[in-house]
Amino acid sequence: MATGRRAETMAETRDKLLGAARRAFATQGYAAASMDDLTASVGLTRGALYHNFGDKKGLLWAVIAQIDDEMAERLRRVRERAPNTWQGLLDDGTAYIEMAVEPEIQRIMLLDGPAVLGDPSKWPGENACLQITMRTIRSLIDEGVVHALDVEAAGRLLNGAALSAALWVATSDDPSAVRDKAVTAFRRLASGLLGDQV
Known part of the structure; x- marks a missing residue:
């Protein structure tokens, strides 16, 4: 007891x-x-x-892990609401970029986190996201929706684009305007993965 x-x-x-x-x-x-x-x-x-x-850095890691878990759950719901796997992939990346305008995520995850803890693409949460993206791309290749290509390469490039866009939004003077430009460009870039028959 x-x-x-x-x-x-x-x-x-x-x-x-x-x-x-x-x-x-x-x-x-x-x-x-x-x-x-x-x-x-x-x-x-x-x-x-x-x-x-x-120490203080350990506390920051714990806060980032907590927020990251919440973001991952939000993105899971976004993917599940999508009408198909391809739309889910696009919506996931879009939602991630859009989160960069939220003050808490902007400050902790995209400004202070990288400054104190280093490259966010190496964080455990980002690696979990990469695994989800790669599984999704593998499914889309199997369905003939996406060109046959190296799954890891495509996953890393797609996730890297979303992360880079989110960092750009967070550090800009006008996050909302940059978010809109970043989302449009991200979706256009991602569409390059689509197979010819789609």
Whole structure:
């Protein structure tokens, strides 16, 4: 019984820290977010932060993983709503680019995350997205919708285009205008994968 309560308390502490960090990183930015203020805001100490996440960078990784999971779920629903696999692939990439105008995603995932943690194409979440894209492309090739080509190459190029577009949107002076241009170009580029008979 005591072990179960202890695990529950640890999970609550972790959730409190994650929530506080997410708010602080989204509103103040990673560099400006004070770990003392962050922990105090939820009645915890820096020791709790270090115990659960190691350091500030570890906390950022955890926040990014949480947001990434939420984004992946949103994209899954987008794909499932599409009338067919091809439209699902296009809509997935489009939705990913469009998320770049959302303040929290823009700040944490596309500005501070890459600046602190390095190339987002190497992050675990991006690799999971790549696997989904490659499976989708394989299905589309099997169905004759997409040209027969190297699945990994096509997946990496398509995901890279969406990621690059999202980063462009996030760093631009007018994210909404850039988003519209990026989505149009992404969809046109992706259509180059279509087979001749489609």
